[in-house]
Amino acid sequence: MEQVTTTRIRYADTDQMGYVHHAKYLEYFEIGRTEYMRARGHSYARFEESGLYLVLTEAHAAYRRPARYDMEVTIRTRLREVSHVQVTFDYTVENGREILCEGWTKLACTDRDGKLRRIPESLGKALEGVK
Amino acid sequence: MEQVTTTRIRYADTDQMGYVHHAKYLEYFEIGRTEYMRARGHSYARFEESGLYLVLTEAHAAYRRPARYDMEVTIRTRLREVSHVQVTFDYTVENGREILCEGWTKLACTDRDGKLRRIPESLGKALEGVK
Amino acid sequence: MEQVTTTRIRYADTDQMGYVHHAKYLEYFEIGRTEYMRARGHSYARFEESGLYLVLTEAHAAYRRPARYDMEVTIRTRLREVSHVQVTFDYTVENGREILCEGWTKLACTDRDGKLRRIPESLGKALEGVK
């Protein structure tokens, strides 16, 4: 199930080309998965407080059209796959009906010291929308 | 008259101290004045399209308490003064009733080439809340 | 031919995990290709002044180990392929002999209005190391 979030482009997110700098989309993806988790009852902030982390291991982005300052863009976040230790999300960033950027990120569950840890079962189920 | 805006702290806004990096507050101030102007009928995005710019000439921030990832902070923006070519805004960033940061920025009106220009009368009046 | 550049990690590049935020690597890749071009006689700053742009169309990063504040990392940039309108670079970011991150970016040549344009022959040859 898709999570839909909106965010407004900050001036500081643009670069001298006049559009959003490409690295900023990874921040939009991050906003998307924060809200995906929150909507399923798992605040990522509290997850870290419990001593677990979701660490990025891979990221991909394909840029379709430029985004501009002050646009209120829509971030769509979908779960692609969750395994024992890893989770993959797909994202699209849109302006109205236009796709601006598509991408995905793979994250591994670790503890404070960076050791791989099992994704807690309750989180895994929540991400999958299983009740 | 005060403009009240909220924004949620992005993960990317934090640093290794575990709080929001101090430079990010200048971005929050920027969000505040974008919304201050929009609420008074003057989109800053459209202002730039007309060939005019509000360029920062001075900024000040006093940090009271740390902000954290995922907080939904309130940005309060007030006009301190508008002259023929310059405008000064005051800001506070708050978490509930706690002040996190206070500051101000001075901006000069310029054209594309950086030459000082008069602030359009309609904008000056709108900023002051004069009808 | 590989271009080797070093850069020191800024405090502001870290996040609350205590490491460099993953989006920053796209900025390091950007530093790498700026220096790749400069070393081959083509300043990207001057390229833009001539009215042409290299616009990111795709980016990929795989994160191997975390980078920390104050590390002086090595960015290795290699040309993978240059066509009439597109160029692909490969990057690794390293700390001593450890690979921290590997990635690639695909860029398209456009004019100011975002229309695809041929990569100038002199640039294409310089990127390939042809004299």
Place this chain on the structure above:
Amino acid sequence: MEQVTTTRIRYADTDQMGYVHHAKYLEYFEIGRTEYMRARGHSYARFEESGLYLVLTEAHAAYRRPARYDMEVTIRTRLREVSHVQVTFDYTVENGREILCEGWTKLACTDRDGKLRRIPESLGKALEGVK
């Protein structure tokens, strides 16, 4: 005694005005004081590892001229004052002989929990250049 550091402006540091975004100067100031400390035998990275922090309490910047992508700017850092718990640095960011930005930051010494702590005597003396 002044510390002189150079850094090259990243593309990602610019905004759609075509110049460096004003918030980035706080990052340049940070680079400046990192190098000021290192040159006096006190790595700030190691300082944090020892459990102490220098936390920003106040920042000020006055913008004189715009900085551009790819400029190699000079950051000059000077100690203004160091007390038992607080230290103030002055900065100028320059391009050749032109001053781009002047500013200062005040920092307080705290422990991991944000409690004020005395600045270690060896650090205080080193900052002042006392042997």
